[in-house]
Amino acid sequence: MRKAFHDELAQLCSQLAEMCALAVSAMQRANQALLDSDLSLAEQVIADHEHIAAYNRRIEESAFRLLVLQQPVAGELRTVVGSMHIAADIDRMGALAVHVADISRLRHPECALPDEVRASFTDMGAQAVRLAQTAQEVLVSRDPDAAARLRDEDDAVDAEHRHLFTLLLDRQWEDGVCSAVDVALLGRYYERFADHAVEIGKRVIFEATGGRPLHKKLA
Amino acid sequence: MRKAFHDELAQLCSQLAEMCALAVSAMQRANQALLDSDLSLAEQVIADHEHIAAYNRRIEESAFRLLVLQQPVAGELRTVVGSMHIAADIDRMGALAVHVADISRLRHPECALPDEVRASFTDMGAQAVRLAQTAQEVLVSRDPDAAARLRDEDDAVDAEHRHLFTLLLDRQWEDGVCSAVDVALLGRYYERFADHAVEIGKRVIFEATGGRPLHKKLA
Numbered sequence: 001m002r003k004a005f006h007d008e009l010a011q012l013c014s015q016l017a018e019m020c021a022l023a024v025s026a027m028q029r030a031n032q033a034l035l036d037s038d039l040s041l042a043e044q045v046i047a048d049h050e051h052i053a054a055y056n057r058r059i060e061e062s063a064f065r066l067l068v069l070q071q072p073v074a075g076e077l078r079t080v081v082g083s084m085h086i087a088a089d090i091d092r093m094g095a096l097a098v099h100v101a102d103i104s105r106l107r108h109p110e111c112a113l114p115d116e117v118r119a120s121f122t123d124m125g126a127q128a129v130r131l132a133q134t135a136q137e138v139l140v141s142r143d144p145d146a147a148a149r150l151r152d153e154d155d156a157v158d159a160e161h162r163h164l165f166t167l168l169l170d171r172q173w174e175d176g177v178c179s180a181v182d183v184a185l186l187g188r189y190y191e192r193f194a195d196h197a198v199e200i201g202k203r204v205i206f207e208a209t210g211g212r213p214l215h216k217k218l219a
Numbered sequence: 220m221r222k223a224f225h226d227e228l229a230q231l232c233s234q235l236a237e238m239c240a241l242a243v244s245a246m247q248r249a250n251q252a253l254l255d256s257d258l259s260l261a262e263q264v265i266a267d268h269e270h271i272a273a274y275n276r277r278i279e280e281s282a283f284r285l286l287v288l289q290q291p292v293a294g295e296l297r298t299v300v301g302s303m304h305i306a307a308d309i310d311r312m313g314a315l316a317v318h319v320a321d322i323s324r325l326r327h328p329e330c331a332l333p334d335e336v337r338a339s340f341t342d343m344g345a346q347a348v349r350l351a352q353t354a355q356e357v358l359v360s361r362d363p364d365a366a367a368r369l370r371d372e373d374d375a376v377d378a379e380h381r382h383l384f385t386l387l388l389d390r391q392w393e394d395g396v397c398s399a400v401d402v403a404l405l406g407r408y409y410e411r412f413a414d415h416a417v418e419i420g421k422r423v424i425f426e427a428t429g430g431r432p433l434h435k436k437l438a
Binding site for chain 2: 064067068071073074077078081084085088165168169173177178180181184185188
């Protein structure tokens with residue numbers, strides 16, 4: 001019974017890492033689609049979200065089954081409960097990548113990004129993808145120190161996000177209202193995507209240490 | 220033991236309803252602060268978020284304690300696990316009300332809202348508050364039919380949100396880029412606030428019926 005339990009728990013953790021890999025890929029492609037106004041890539045991201053949503057359902061069902069059949073305690077209980085929270089975070093990351101893809105699709109064949117913010121989105125995209133990759137690694141290693149570093153990586157996204165608003169608001173923006181609205185919403189999507197990766201790190205720390213989970217910053 | 224368990228479970232459910240009442244009040248005041256450029260009201264909403272965050276921590280701790288000590292199954296397990304998800308949703312609702320308050324505070328003594336969108340935000344604010352109130356009632360009644368109605372109420376918010384983007388994008392917006400960015404982000408905050416209320420309804424339906432939780436729409 002315990003052996004079966006540990007196998008199921010290990011499988012739950014692998015599923016989370018696989019699900020996170022899908023979110024990495026979704027953001028990578030959404031960002032590329034945005035930079036290149038690549039309609040078919042954007043549509044792929046949108047269509048593929050179903051795989052992420054399916055993982056979310058499966059993980060929630062597996063976690064429930066483990067709670068009912070195995071009644072885990074202590075660290076194992078934290079892992080099972082945490083897996084549901086983490087799956088919800090990854091699901092949101094996927095949804096935010098879809099939002100990025102949606103804006104590229106809506107503006108196609110135009111590019112949603114004016115030239116002056118291309119560099120910002122190139123950087124924010126790379127940073128967001130890196131955060132999701134770190135989250136994925138942390139879901140495998142369960143290393144609380146690596147998980148804690150997600151917060152530092154997020155600072156770079158926040159800095160770029162603030163810089164974006166400086167461009168939008170503090171100087172003469174010449175690309176019109178529609179473009180400003182797109183850029184503001186896109187910035188918000190990248191920032192929230194990164195926040196969810198940080199949340200995953202906090203959950204892993206909580207599971208590893210049993211410490212109270214640090215609660216969300218107000219983002 | 221079972222009596223103590225049921226008392227604790229009932230207390231967990233009351234705490235959720237109390238927490239939701241705080242989110243109702245936060246959005247009510249944030250919306251008022253936005254419409255009236257009321258700085259002190261906005262600051263109150265921001266400061267008061269700590270109470271919502273404290274409820275989130277307490278509910279998560281209580282739920283863990285119940286899982287460890289009582290090892291609930293079936294409907295009771297769904298209620299305990301669901302309470303953590305619902306608390307996370309209410310926490311986000313509070314955070315989104317804070318974002319609305321933040322924008323009023325940043326623009327004070329100016330009003331963040333140009334005249335042409337005042338009516339939209341009056342409506343969306345009232346709709347968002349009503350959704351949160353319905354969610355609060357549903358957390359007490361645990362009535363799946365009432366919970367299902369949250370989805371219909373949300374349609375009104377989505378319609379108003381779409382109308383807002385029509386105003387922003389489809390005609391000559393004369394209030395400048397800064398204002399357009401504020402309005403776009405504000406619209407997003409109200410829409411997400413309402414989505415979380417709908418999620419609460421879905422959780423209550425899941426807990427009451429044991430059916431698979433309907434998963435999030437891509438918002």
